[in-house]
Amino acid sequence: DIVMTQSPDSLAVSLGERATINCKSSQTVLYSSNNKNYLAWYQQKPGHPPKLLIYWASTRESGVPDRFSGSGSGTDFTLTISSLQAEDVAVYYCQQYYSTPLTFGQGTRLEIK
Amino acid sequence: QGQLVQSGAEVKKPGASVKVSCKASGDTFNSYDINWVRQATGQGLEWMGWMNFNSGNTGYAQKFQGRVTMTRSTSISTAYMELSSLRSEDTAVYYCAGRYCTGTSCFWFDPWGQGTLVTVSS
Numbered sequence: 001d002i003v004m005t006q007s008p009d010s011l012a013v014s015l016g017e018r019a020t021i022n023c024k025s026s027q028t029v030l031y032s033s034n035n036k037n038y039l040a041w042y043q044q045k046p047g048h049p050p051k052l053l054i055y056w057a058s059t060r061e062s063g064v065p066d067r068f069s070g071s072g073s074g075t076d077f078t079l080t081i082s083s084l085q086a087e088d089v090a091v092y093y094c095q096q097y098y099s100t101p102l103t104f105g106q107g108t109r110l111e112i113k
Numbered sequence: 114q115g116q117l118v119q120s121g122a123e124v125k126k127p128g129a130s131v132k133v134s135c136k137a138s139g140d141t142f143n144s145y146d147i148n149w150v151r152q153a154t155g156q157g158l159e160w161m162g163w164m165n166f167n168s169g170n171t172g173y174a175q176k177f178q179g180r181v182t183m184t185r186s187t188s189i190s191t192a193y194m195e196l197s198s199l200r201s202e203d204t205a206v207y208y209c210a211g212r213y214c215t216g217t218s219c220f221w222f223d224p225w226g227q228g229t230l231v232t233v234s235s
Contacts, residue, residue: 040221049208049225050158061223093158097212097220101174102148102160 002026002096006105012113019081021108023094028074031098038098041070041079043090044107050093054079086112115139117147117209117226124232130197133229135209137190142166146212146219147192149183151205152228159205163212163219164192199233206230 003026013019029038037057042050052061054070057077067082081088089112094105120134135147149161162173164183171183177196185192192209207229210222 038220042222049210049228050222051225052221052223055221095158095222100163100172104158104160107157 001101002029002099002103004094004096004103004105006092006094006108008108009106010109010111012111013081013084014113015086016083017113019084019088019110021079021092021094021110023072023077023079023105025075025077025096029096029098030074037073037077038096039070039072039077040095040097041068042093042095043088044093045090053092081110084110084112115142115145115211115224117211117224119207119209119226119229122230122232124234125199127200127233127235129199129233130195131199131231132193132195133207133209133231135192135194135226137166137192137211142190142211144214146214147183147185148210148212148222149181149194150208150210150222152208153202153205156205161194161207165214166192196231199231201233204231204233 005024007022039057041054043053044050053064053068058070069080071078091107091109093107116139118136123131125131146163146165148163151159161177164171173181180197182195209226212219
């Protein structure tokens with residue numbers, strides 16, 4: 001199984017500042033035949049299902065604000081919120097879809113400082 | 114985009130079974146796998162398994178093998194997840210989520226159902 005480990009577990013950032021969340025996979029999620037990283041990021045607010053933000057590690061889902069960006073390759077990935085807004089308070093999860101069982105990181109709780 | 118609408122909350126006794134439904138609307142889900150993901154209160158996301166909506170083929174996480182069954186009714190565009198031998202640790206919100214598939218590859222989870230709370234209590 002591919003283990004996904006996020007850091008930090010929680011994060012407090014001032015409004016307008018940058019937030020950075022890291023995700024590390026226990027083995028590569030880069031598929032060599034198409035050079036794509038099988039890694040997605042989700043945002044979850046209380047009482048709601050997760051919402052897809054990023055797929056292929058760096059492709060923003062339609063309608064997601066451009067302050068959200070994803071980067072990384074192989075086993076190390078980052079979700080960056082360039083200028084934190086109040087509505088970004090949530091728990092963020094990375095997830096690999098390279099192989100089954102599909103696995104998520106443990107989540108990172110993002111709060112306002 | 115298609116939507117997934119789940120059945121309502123359930124309360125079950127230990128040892129019982131629960132069957133949660135997930136109705137697809139607004140789009141064709143012939144090219145989708147329907148997956149089930151659960152989340153205990155205050156905890157993370159746990160993938161349970163998948164079912165191809167077209168073929169009915171399934172794959173289950175090892176943890177749930179023997180206890181989970183995923184089925185569908187194509188005539189009413191509805192997928193089902195049945196979990197048996199319930200215990201208190203199965204208390205969680207259960208989500209269905211679609212994964213678009215092409216060929217032998219399936220991708221990220223989108224869309225998601227709204228979630229169904231299953232409470233297991235004596």
